[in-house]
Amino acid sequence: MTDETAVLSPSTVGPERPAAEGGGRGRPGQVWRSRRYRWDLRFSPYAFVAPFFLFFAAFGLFPLLYTGWAALHQVELTDPDSMTWVGLRNFTRLWDDEFFWNALRNTVTIGLLSTVPQLAIALGLAHLLNYRLRGSAFFRVAVLTPYATSVAAATLVFVLLFGRDYGMVNWALSAVGFDAVDWQNGPFASQLAVSTIVIWRWTGYNALIYLAAMQAVPGELYESAALDGASRFQQFLHVTVPSLRPTIFFTCVVSTIGATQLFGEPLLFNGGAGATGGSDHQFQTLGLYLYEQGWVNLHLGRASAIAWAMFLILLLIAGAARLLRGRKDGSR
Amino acid sequence: MRVRARTRARRTLLTTVSAVGAAALLLAGCAQDPEEGTGKGAPAAGKSGGAAQTTLTVGVFGAFGLQEAGLYDEYMAQNPGIRIEQTSIERNENYYPQLLTHLGTGSGLADVQAVEVNNIAEITATQADKLVDLGKAPGVDKAAYLPWKWAQGTASAAKGGATVGLGTDIGPQGICYRKDLFEAAGLPSDRAAVGALWAGDWNKYLEAGRTYKAKAGDGKAFVDSASGVMAAVTGSSAQRFYDDQGKVVYKTNPAVRGAFDLAASFATDGLSAKLQQFTPAWDQGFSNGSFATVSCPAWMLGYIQDKAGPAGKDKWDVAQAPKPSNWGGSFLIVPKAGKKAQEAAKLAAWLTAPAQQAKLFEKRGSFPSASAAYKLPSVSGAQHAYFGGAPIGEIFSKAAQGVPVAAVGPKDLVIAQNLADIGMLQVDQKGRSPQEGWEAAVKAIDNALDQ
Numbered sequence: 001m002t003d004e005t006a007v008l009s010p011s012t013v014g015p016e017r018p019a020a021e022g023g024g025r026g027r028p029g030q031v032w033r034s035r036r037y038r039w040d041l042r043f044s045p046y047a048f049v050a051p052f053f054l055f056f057a058a059f060g061l062f063p064l065l066y067t068g069w070a071a072l073h074q075v076e077l078t079d080p081d082s083m084t085w086v087g088l089r090n091f092t093r094l095w096d097d098e099f100f101w102n103a104l105r106n107t108v109t110i111g112l113l114s115t116v117p118q119l120a121i122a123l124g125l126a127h128l129l130n131y132r133l134r135g136s137a138f139f140r141v142a143v144l145t146p147y148a149t150s151v152a153a154a155t156l157v158f159v160l161l162f163g164r165d166y167g168m169v170n171w172a173l174s175a176v177g178f179d180a181v182d183w184q185n186g187p188f189a190s191q192l193a194v195s196t197i198v199i200w201r202w203t204g205y206n207a208l209i210y211l212a213a214m215q216a217v218p219g220e221l222y223e224s225a226a227l228d229g230a231s232r233f234q235q236f237l238h239v240t241v242p243s244l245r246p247t248i249f250f251t252c253v254v255s256t257i258g259a260t261q262l263f264g265e266p267l268l269f270n271g272g273a274g275a276t277g278g279s280d281h282q283f284q285t286l287g288l289y290l291y292e293q294g295w296v297n298l299h300l301g302r303a304s305a306i307a308w309a310m311f312l313i314l315l316l317i318a319g320a321a322r323l324l325r326g327r328k329d330g331s332r
Numbered sequence: 333m334r335v336r337a338r339t340r341a342r343r344t345l346l347t348t349v350s351a352v353g354a355a356a357l358l359l360a361g362c363a364q365d366p367e368e369g370t371g372k373g374a375p376a377a378g379k380s381g382g383a384a385q386t387t388l389t390v391g392v393f394g395a396f397g398l399q400e401a402g403l404y405d406e407y408m409a410q411n412p413g414i415r416i417e418q419t420s421i422e423r424n425e426n427y428y429p430q431l432l433t434h435l436g437t438g439s440g441l442a443d444v445q446a447v448e449v450n451n452i453a454e455i456t457a458t459q460a461d462k463l464v465d466l467g468k469a470p471g472v473d474k475a476a477y478l479p480w481k482w483a484q485g486t487a488s489a490a491k492g493g494a495t496v497g498l499g500t501d502i503g504p505q506g507i508c509y510r511k512d513l514f515e516a517a518g519l520p521s522d523r524a525a526v527g528a529l530w531a532g533d534w535n536k537y538l539e540a541g542r543t544y545k546a547k548a549g550d551g552k553a554f555v556d557s558a559s560g561v562m563a564a565v566t567g568s569s570a571q572r573f574y575d576d577q578g579k580v581v582y583k584t585n586p587a588v589r590g591a592f593d594l595a596a597s598f599a600t601d602g603l604s605a606k607l608q609q610f611t612p613a614w615d616q617g618f619s620n621g622s623f624a625t626v627s628c629p630a631w632m633l634g635y636i637q638d639k640a641g642p643a644g645k646d647k648w649d650v651a652q653a654p655k656p657s658n659w660g661g662s663f664l665i666v667p668k669a670g671k672k673a674q675e676a677a678k679l680a681a682w683l684t685a686p687a688q689q690a691k692l693f694e695k696r697g698s699f700p701s702a703s704a705a706y707k708l709p710s711v712s713g714a715q716h717a718y719f720g721g722a723p724i725g726e727i728f729s730k731a732a733q734g735v736p737v738a739a740v741g742p743k744d745l746v747i748a749q750n751l752a753d754i755g756m757l758q759v760d761q762k763g764r765s766p767q768e769g770w771e772a773a774v775k776a777i778d779n780a781l782d783q
Contacts, residue, residue, distance in 0.1 A: 074783055076783060077429060077432050077433065077436070078432055078436075078454060078458040078459070078742075079436065079458060080433070080436045080437075081436065097779070099776075099779055156612070159611075159612055160612055163612070163613050163616070164613065165613060165616070165617075165620075165622070166613070166616050166620065182761070184608075184761070185761050185762050270611075271608065271610075271611030271612055271613065273608055273610065273611055273753050274425060274749060274753060276749075276750075276753050276754060276776075279753060279754055279757035279758045279761060279762060280754075280758060280762065280772070281754075281776075292780075294429075295425075295429040296425065296429075296746065296749075296780070297746060297780040297781075298429070298432070299782075299783055301783075302783075
């Protein structure tokens with residue numbers, strides 16, 4: 001009992017010590033009270049932080065580990081309790097699984113097609129919003145509205161816009177003399193269409209992040225650049241962009257994670273025809289393939305292996321980015 | 333360039349807006365699952381009746397029709413102690429995995445659950461021990477049902493032989509067609525004459541399509557999609573994807589390959605509007621009249637009426653299909669895990685009794701699986717005003733009674749979906765050859781069936 005308190009630093013428990021020792025020799029009620037008081041000091045902080053860790057353990061760590069465990073088994077959704085140990089077979093079979101590699105390729109191309117223009121446009125938008133202009137609060141909220149729109153609503157509208165027979169995009173194309181495009185079936189066309197939805201939804205979000213970072217750039221830098229005769233574009237290139245480098249890195253990381261997990265847009269772009277990602281799986285992403293294996297084909301073990309493969313791919317990308325950044329920072 | 337100094341008010345506005353947005357997103361995220369056990373908060377409302385209230389929940393997918401046809405209200409009026417609440421998930425492909433999860437854990441289940449016919453074999457094969465034997469429920473009469481429907485809801489003898497699913501509706505098929513487009517192409521438009529065009533042979537349906545195409549204008553295809561034809565032709569054969577022993581035989585079954593090749597001819601001959609069923613573009617096809625015929629299970633009539641709208645009234649009609657065929661239909665099951673399984677079984681039996689099925693047909697067009705209902709005047713004499721007063725009771729009962737007893741298998745849905753959405757869609761929309769489409773479908777199905 002006493003050696004317990006000795007572990008704590010004197011500054012937190014010090015003043016209470018005499019009372020506790022005095023109580024130890026005195027009435028039992030006082031002993032109890034002082035003991036409770038010490039427990040309070042000692043354990044309450046843990047109780048206060050416990051909810052986060054409990055929730056994280058229940059909804060973050062446990063699913064992650066259990067998915068890894070399930071990936072080593074043959075499990076069917078029809079009977080999740082009976083698991084047959086198959087070792088790493090669910091992972092090794094991915095090597096020969098052409099649907100997996102197709103999904104990985106699609107994820108990469110859709111990821112590039114959406115992330116690069118999205119961040120470039122966001123940077124430009126943020127730059128424009130950073131000027132003094134009338135109703136700037138309105139514009140700032142306006143660029144964020146796509147982000148607040150649900151994926152389902154947005155995608156359904158885009159499905160109509162990209163319709164083959166009666167879509168507005170094809171109508172516009174034919175108005176300027178181009179042939180109508182089959183946005184669902186062309187491998188590149190469909191991926192471009194899915195990317196468009198992603199770009200539309202996330203550009204405003206990234207623009208606001210850039211805008212916040214831009215407003216933290218000291219005004220003196222711009223003033224001195226202006227004194228040196230730098231044009232606005234040169235200021236953007238040589239003052240804004242370098243100052244924003246950490247933010248740009250952050251948005252790249254977040255967008256990459258988002259692109260790897262891309263799911264809702266390609267699912268709904270199929271117009272309610274399931275998780276195939278088109279008749280030739282032309283826009284089936286990894287997330288969609290995972291869903292198809294787990295919830296359409298009901299193979300939970302295989303789906304778990306894909307989930308872990310996605311996780312490992314993300315770790316790989318993060319590691320590569322870290323290496324690249326480390327080298328860059330070191331060279332300067 | 334000057335950097336803007338923002339006022340505090342603006343900043344607050346922005347934070348508020350983004351906070352509201354974030355909260356809305358969170359709420360949207362939480363709102364996907366239906367409330368379970370909503371009855372727990374409700375007794376206050378029910379107490380006015382005085383008697384002890386039992387709340388039964390019914391879990392369904394889509395617009396299932398039981399509630400829409402007023403059957404719950406009727407049951408509650410007859411049984412004052414019972415309250416019925418329904419939860420619905422729009423699409424079966426989201427509903428069914430959730431149902432399996434709930435059955436596996438024994439929690440989160442509604443007292444009565446709906447099951448689609450493509451999933452019923454998997455349910456009877458893997459979940460029968462978790463379900464109440466409704467064949468023994470009070471008021472259930474085996475003789476009132478179509479024998480094949482009864483058999484589909486019954487587990488094999490090895491699994492206990494219990495009838496765990498009671499049939500609700502079935503999908504006997506006709507062919508819906510546009511009278512105006514047929515007339516314009518010089519084909520008969522009277523429904524008896526149209527039915528005679530292709531009676532007895534799906535190949536004659538293809539021939540009619542070729543005749544139609546020769547005279548029809550551009551943008552007026554003969555069928556909506558090749559997949560629709562395939563579903564209809566497949567539904568008219570007794571053996572489809574599984575044999576009687578439960579072995580997967582779709583690859584070698586000539587009926588399946590025959591249906592695939594016949595349907596593919598509609599695509600290669602340019603008779604198809606190249607649409608994918610149940611997509612927004614397909615819906616637009618109905619309202620724009622871009623095809624003249626569509627394979628038409630009874631439940632499709634309401635869909636056409638919704639999508640073609642008032643402008644399509646009196647243009648559409650329905651004729652007998654070349655061969656009797658079934659597409660779709662559903663069952664009700666009662667999980668044992670429910671605390672009120674007794675009451676729930678009674679409700680399921682009542683909902684699927686011939687009289688109630690007749691009402692469902694009258695109000696919603698879902699065709700009864702209880703053959704005893706076919707003699708009821710509300711079924712036998714039924715006509716559909718939207719389809720030119722077609723005697724749908726007569727057309728569909730005739731089709732229903734000719735449907736062969738099909739062997740169903742646990743992975744019917746996966747096989748049918750891949751044949752349609754991969755194989756046939758490649759032929760129809762991407763212009764691949766039927767052989768290429770078939771091979772792509774087989775590859776996808778092999779991957780899907782491999783555990």
